[in-house]
Amino acid sequence: MSKLWQARFFTTVNHLRDLPRTTVPEIAFAGRSNAGKSTAINILCNQKGLAFASKTPGRTQHINFFSIGGAHVAMHRHDPINMDELECLVADLPGYGYAEVSGDAKNHWQRLLGDYVQRRDQLAALILMMDARRPFTELDQQMIEWFAPTGKPIHCILTKADKLNRNESINVLRQAQAKLDSYVDEDGEGFPFTVQLFSALKRIGIEEATAKIEELAGLTGGDDAPTPDESEEA
Numbered sequence: 686m687s688k689l690w691q692a693r694f695f696t697t698v699n700h701l702r703d704l705p706r707t708t709v710p711e712i713a714f715a716g717r718s719n720a721g722k723s724t725a726i727n728i729l730c731n732q733k734g735l736a737f738a739s740k741t742p743g744r745t746q747h748i749n750f751f752s753i754g755g756a757h758v759a760m761h762r763h764d765p766i767n768m769d770e771l772e773c774l775v776a777d778l779p780g781y782g783y784a785e786v787s788g789d790a791k792n793h794w795q796r797l798l799g800d801y802v803q804r805r806d807q808l809a810a811l812i813l814m815m816d817a818r819r820p821f822t823e824l825d826q827q828m829i830e831w832f833a834p835t836g837k838p839i840h841c842i843l844t845k846a847d848k849l850n851r852n853e854s855i856n857v858l859r860q861a862q863a864k865l866d867s868y869v870d871e872d873g874e875g876f877p878f879t880v881q882l883f884s885a886l887k888r889i890g891i892e893e894a895t896a897k898i899e900e901l902a903g904l905t906g907g908d909d910a911p912t913p914d915e916s917e918e919a
């Protein structure tokens with residue numbers, strides 16, 4: 686059982702000033718609207734209705750935070766989170782690139798997302814979700830360019846891999862890694878950028894993504910069903 690399975694809804698944020706005043710590492714899921722961010726979060730956290738997933742693009746318009754740690758399995762889901770035991774936050778970022786979003790909303794998105802990924806110290810890594818059939822759109826590249834100067838890792842997840850055959854999958858993965866390797870800093874040094882294939886539908890890449898996220902979030906100790914001692918009030 687992954688620690689990600691403990692995830693619980695934490696808070697929704699629509700302005701940077703409302704970001705949680707926590708110090709634990711954060712892992713943020715970014716990507717185009719409809720890329721499959723919310724679906725992937727639900728699968729990785731093994732909870733159907735945790736992140737809102739929808740057939741209507743552009744549904745996730747705020748930053749939704751989920752907490753890992755501080756909520757024992759034995760507790761009722763509405764019980765408060767023990768903040769001393771909070772280990773990590775997972776952020777579901779609003780999807781970008783949705784054509785029908787008005788100018789004002791687009792600007793709001795740009796500010797919220799750009800500022801968050803560039804300035805949030807607690808942000809440990811970005812999970813960049815891209816449809817495997819059309820990765821690295823302009824806005825995806827914008828996201829990479831915003832985040833690269835922080836020097837922190839980006840793990841790209843190529844979603845909906847069920848839409849590709851075996852050969853296409855191999856090629857897409859190879860091309861994506863080459864694209865990521867083409868990013869270099871002023872000294873010609875590469876960045877800690879990785880990539881994998883994923884399908885919620887066919888359950889491809891779930892273990893790989895789980896291991897990577899746990900590593901990036903510093904969630905060591907892995908398998909952690911609470912012992913009877915831990916789930917009782919001391």
Ligand SMILES: Nc1nc2c(ncn2[C@@H]2O[C@H](COP(=O)(O)OP(=O)(O)OP(=O)(O)O)[C@@H](O)[C@H]2O)c(=O)[nH]1
Binds near residue numbers: 718887
């Ligand atoms: N075929 C296939 N469809 C998927 C997969 N993952 C998600 N989808 C579908 O893609 C659509 C969008 O999924 P969401 O998870 O809501 O996408 P999102 O990135 O959260 O979108 P926003 O909230 O708008 O940013 C839904 O209809 C999902 O059912 C997958 O692995 N394979």
Ligand SMILES: [Mg+2]
Binds near residue numbers: 724737738739
């Ligand atoms: Mg969503």
